[in-house]
Amino acid sequence: MYFVKIFDWLENHIKLIKLISIPLILLLITLISLIVHLTEGHWLHLMYIPVILGGIIYGFWGGLISGVTGSIAISPLIHSHTDAQGLKAVTDWIEHAGSFSFIGLFIGIFAGNARRYMLRTKWEAVHDKPTGLPNRLSLEKEVEELLDTKDPDKHHYTIIAIIKNSRELESAFGPEVVNSMIGQLAGRLSTVLKESIKVYRTHFDQIGILVKNCNQNKIEELLKKLESRFYDAFEFEDIRLHGDIFMGIFKFDQINNISSYYLQKASSAAVKAIKSNKRYFIMTMSEALQTSAENLKLMGDVKEALDKEQIYFHFQPKINLSTGKLHGFEALMRWDHPVYGYIPPAKFIPRAEESTLIHRLTFYTIDKGLAQLLKWNDKGIKDIRLAVNISTQNLADPDFTKKVIHLLDLYGIDGKYLELEITENSFMGDIDKEIPALKSLSDAGIILSIDDFGTGYSSLLYLKQLPVSAVKIDQAFVKYLPEDNDSVHIVREAIRLAHILDMEVVAEGVETRESLEFLKQEKCDLAQGYYICHPLPVAEIEEIYNKNKGKFVE
Structure with missing residues (x-):
């Protein structure tokens, strides 16, 4: 750290x-x-000091010139203070001159390379290489x-464009396409x-x-100019591509937090x-503080x-489509706040x-769910998955x-009766780090499934590598079956691919008999939905189960 500071100085x-x-x-x-x-x-060896200094400060040529200059300066001294005469004196001088010049040259090359390396390292620390x-x-x-801004009509703005x-583009063309698009987008925005x-x-x-230090009118004008550059197609390997680009803007006046906060x-x-x-959204400091407080x-x-x-x-039942009988339940969280009333999971879980x-x-959730599974088992509702x-x-x-595993052992329940659903979009971000954890769960006999399948950008290669037993097709594709042709093709292909990979297929969001x-x-294989x-609640589920002898649809 101190070395870097010295180098910078x-x-x-x-x-x-x-x-x-x-x-x-x-x-x-x-x-x-x-x-x-x-x-x-x-004390002839003292001449190495200015020679080395010349190489460090001026590099290759500085070291060489310092060595030659030092050699010339000592030339008459070698003749006057040695017994050598004639050719021997010249040989001694050449030997010292060569030594000084070589050291100067070597130090100059080393110092030049070291300086270039430090400059490159410093550059890479604050730049994106691609x-x-x-x-x-x-x-x-x-x-x-x-x-801090002095003028009350002017503000600072951090802008992030995504x-x-x-x-989707990366999965189709590789990471180079995003690098290319980022470079092109930066070039376009720089023009305005x-x-x-x-x-x-x-x-x-x-x-x-x-x-x-920009006022509201000017920033609005600038944002519109920036937005106008979003719509042009991007070029990649002679292919024209579309980028969905959105901007977030944070407006502030004072610097009273760490810099990453504003980004x-x-x-x-x-x-x-x-x-x-919307193409862009402006957040103010007061809105940010209010959101943080909430x-x-x-x-x-x-x-x-x-x-x-x-x-x-x-609990929402999942049924076996070939028999209509209960296969398992999904545990869905509910919260009645004593002041605000019902708060949906989508508001507090994220x-x-x-x-x-x-x-x-x-x-x-796992604890309460397994406890309920054990109670159902005692009531004769057995061999179902949570x-x-x-x-x-x-x-x-x-x-x-x-x-x-500790919770499974606590309730004496086999791992095959617990299914853990992971949303496709959420874990595809850094999948290589998550595979070991997923494998350890699978090794314990726990069923793993991909939730909202079809809404993310997972590749077939990753699906093959994952220890996943089931995929759940997102309700967005199931809801309008079989009228919507696009949904028909997507669902049909998803079922086919999942079965090829020996995975169970669950359809969520079944709302009609036709679907x-x-x-x-x-x-x-399986389905769940309002239909x-x-x-x-548990009592109502048990009532339906007992009334229909475990069968939820004909």
Whole structure:
């Protein structure tokens, strides 16, 4: 760290150092020549000091010239202070001259290479290698250097632009296509920005911009200009490609947080833009603070709800399509807040996934679900599987498998009766790191399934590598069967591919008899949805089960 700081200081003052060093090196050569003369040649090796100094400061040529200059300076001294005469004196001088020149040359080459290496390393630390653009660290450093705005009508803005369909493009053409698109997009946006405003690559599929001291009218005008450059097609290997690009903008006046905070808020704004299907979304500091406060309060309430067991479950049946009989249940979380009333899982689970609280929620669900499974087993509802949704945050926990197995042992339930569903989009981000955790769960006999199959960008290669036993086709494709031709083709192909990979297929979102019959015809294995049964409390589920002798559809 200190070495880097010293190097940075030297690089920042290199011109001055080079200017001062010329007379300094000449002075050293003169002084050392005088010392050699006064000591009758005994301190000749001191001449290496200016030679080495010349090589370090000026590189190849500096070292060579310093060596030659030093050699010339000592030439008459060798003749006057040695017994050698004639050819022998010349030979001695050549020997010393060669030694000085070689050392100067060597030091110059070494110092030059070291300097180039340090400059390259320094450049790579703040730049993206594939595109040459400054990176996220570089943008964070620029944000750190910002001063609070003085004019109340002017603000700072961090802008993050995201290529939404990057995963789809990557799976089709490889990572090079995203690198190319990022480079092209940066070039386009640079044409509408001032020269002083840089474009940064902040993530694999994101670029960042920092706009300083800008009023509202000008930023709106700039955003429209930036947006206008989104619609042009991208070129990649003579192919024209479309990029779905959205922007998030964070507006602020003061620097009272770490620099990454201002980029993270712009990223959050970009996610809001995607969800609302708007090309850009501006988030203010007050909105960010309000959202953060709401999140903190809600997470505190979730923790209290878990402590007081206020969170409960409804269960939705999964049926075997060939028999119509019950195959298992999916445990679905419900929360009646004492103040706000019913809070849907979609509101608090994603926020819990951003904290360690997701671990408590997951194990709470597995614990309560297995306890209910044991109760059903005692009531004669046997050989059914419990499905629980888990997060990739859970898979990152090195003790996750151990804890799940502990719960299975606690209730005396075999692993084959527990199914863990992982959303396709959520775990395809860093799948190589998650495969070991998935394999350890599979080795314990636990069933693993991909939820919302068809909505992400998983490749068949990864599906083959994963220890997954089932895929659940997303309800977006099932809901309009068999009228929607696109859905028909997608579902049919998904069933065929899953069966080729020896996987069980579950269709969720079955809402009509026609959808059910189509799925049976296509040899889909399992189904769930409102047509079969809504998610219901335990008592109502048991009543339907007993009334129909375990059969939910004919």
